[in-house]
Amino acid sequence: MFPPLDRGFVLFVVCVLLLVDSFCLVAGEANALESVPDLAKAMYLNVEGYPCVRLLNLSAEIGCSNPGWKKIVAPIFKLEMIEKPVVNSFAVLVPLEEFESLLLRVSSDPKLAERIAGVLVESTGIEHRSLGSSPDEKFPQAAFAPYLNVSFEWNPRGSRIMWNHYNFPAFLLSDESTKLLQEMAKQNEKNFKAYPSTVAEFDLVMQTTKAETRDSASCLKKQTCLPLGGYSVWSSLPPIDTTSAEPPKSIILVMASMDSASFFRDVSFGADSPLSGLIALLAAVDALSHGSNLSELKKQLVFAVFTGEVWGYLGSRRFLLELDLGADSLKGLNGSMIEQVLEIGSVGKGISGGVTTFFAHPGQDTSSTNEMLNALQKAGISLGSDNVNIRKADVSNPGVPPSSLMSFLRKNSSVSGIVLEDFDTSFINKFYHSHLDNPSNINSSSIAAASIIIARALYILASDSPFLDLIALNSIKVNVSLVEELVGCLLTCEPGFSCGLVKQFISPSNICPSHYVGVFVDSPFETQHPQYADDTSRFVWNFLADRTSAPQKNASPCKVGCHESAEVCVAAETENSRCVKSTTRYIPTYSTRLKFEANSWHILPANASDPSGLVDPVWTESYWNTIGLRVYTMQSSAYDNMVLLIGILSTVATYIATLVSRTFLLKVLKHD
């Protein structure tokens, strides 16, 4: 028909394109992705966030969860957008200062709750530390108090937000993620009503929501949750000799707790409450262990570190129950010989204006507790400084502050016990059970002061003689660098559990310490070498076993057990394992209302002989598969539907075109 023009035209186009190509080959390079995983990484951005999970008790649920089976996808906007009714359900990016007020509003206003698809909490750079915030109650665990005044406000800043039920996922963002998401929220506001927008995808699907089990009893039955618990540790200084023919000594029990909690599951350092007490206890054990005449002390010192105290005083209650039952884990300990109990509570904020003050809260006002108070005061004086005071707590207090001693007093109200705290009538700690209770909230000198006072007071009490050996007393010194090292290891992420002191004893599974008690994974029958004890428990066990044992030459390395029954294997996970003579054991800690039978947990009926068990909520945590947070850009659904329409149209158009051309050709053929 027109060959020369057509051919020429094609040749011309070809030449032009080859020219263009040659330019392009010299031009720059765009993003080069080389594989499908690269593409996935470029499209989806995993955001570092700390979740709040679903916990259940006997009557209700608390915490956060995706409302169903699926992941929640919602565009990211700042908190102010909630005032605009146009935006329906979105992921709220909320600054730390307004987080509490938002959650309180959500609890009281269900319509507001419907508009929130998920909550992302910024971790602001500027520390708003002046006001303080506490997600716990105003009287934490008031039901366990051994006295009637349960409206006393030990924690005046408590907002209760961690004990409420939320039907949406919530994450705390890390510093880098905060900046990223602030950018995205700003971009979304600019593009408001115009896509593409950046969405956040929350994966916080909880098994108990999927299985519709809404309380502990049903979820334990259906095995969609696990009870909270862990491994408490007890040790005696010097080691208890069960073969000895001597009459047993009366016991002074010193206790602290090693678990904390916060609104977000994995961020709870609990620096002041209660880990400062734990560090003071460990440093005191270290100070006392260097004394030379421990076996000549008239009383036996027993140190106990409980876990699960935040969730119904699991550790202390389990300890008392097993003491009564004469269980294996407490072999060698005679409960009736416990004469005095000293609990070390929060001691990290005792220094103010250059003066160190600690308050002794007695359980009862008896001669025994006065003796303990005197010992503490003498220990304070022996430091030789005017600036150290041990005061008795205000008599207008209704009783002891929330502490493990409450479990002892409920069981036997005549127990002689004192809780040593850095506060008098209400918590000094402005961040009680908050994720902000980190080392900037405490003073390690305060902990060191508490620790030396405790060590010397214990020496005074245990020697139980009218003539005080001042030389021996003054030789008890606390290793301040040990205290600082413990603060760095247990309360920070750098160095965290990768510090030398921890690595000396265990091979940790995480670097960042988290003091949430966690769930009881295993069957609770192993007391010597539990497989699932968490890093903190294992470190405390090894530290106490090491410090309460006599130094040995020619120690034999061990893997799990030692030949002699009085020996334990210290640092079994490292290369420096050795068998030492020590009485240090784990106590599997879980609620006294639970029993493990036939491979599952059963809730026991309430028993009048266990008064604390009557008010135990029996906390469990839901199973979850993965928890994650990611962001990506998404198009509007109108755009997607348009693409589908174009695809269908082009398919149909081609079909019609082939039919048309075929009829045309047939017509042409017929004409020939």
Added chain:
Amino acid sequence: MTVAAGLGYALIALGPALSIFVSVIAKRPFLVLTLLSSTLFWLVSLILLSGVWRAFLPVKSSASWTYAIVILTSVSFQEGVRLIFWKLYKRLEEMLNSFADRTSKPRLFLTDKMQIGLAIISSAFLLIHTFSMVIAFNGYAESRKSDQFFVPVIHMVASMMTLINLVPGGCAVGVPLLCFFAFVTLHYCWRTVCRRLIEN
């Protein structure tokens, strides 16, 4: 990308081919068989090619001219295979259509409208190959040099043009150009068919 969009992109890429298959090929079982055998032949040629190129991997993505060489050799090889296939086919002495699917590209491009771009490129190449086959076989049958020359040139130029997509913003130029080339090939094919019919 939701399911709707995914389906849409798949239809944009393969819809025209699917329509052609349903309206022209599906009715004749022999055509279906020849289509399958030619697909197999094409895949085998691609495997052989990738086997040869395995020795030179990984290709440094910073040097674009290496991609040009890959395309040059690949296209030349495929044109050679096309000739061989014609010779094999001639023994069957039948007219056919074939679908060729380019499956392995040694690189991926990320732009804003990446999915649309890829879908349109796939569709354009599919149509180019379809119509090129008709033109080529016609050229071989009639020993017309212009037809035999047209197909490899169009194939080479269209493939080289995809390198434009490597430049930022290049897709806006490259994709429409490719569609234009598909249209040119279609037009050329149409002219060839008309000419054949008129001669008969």
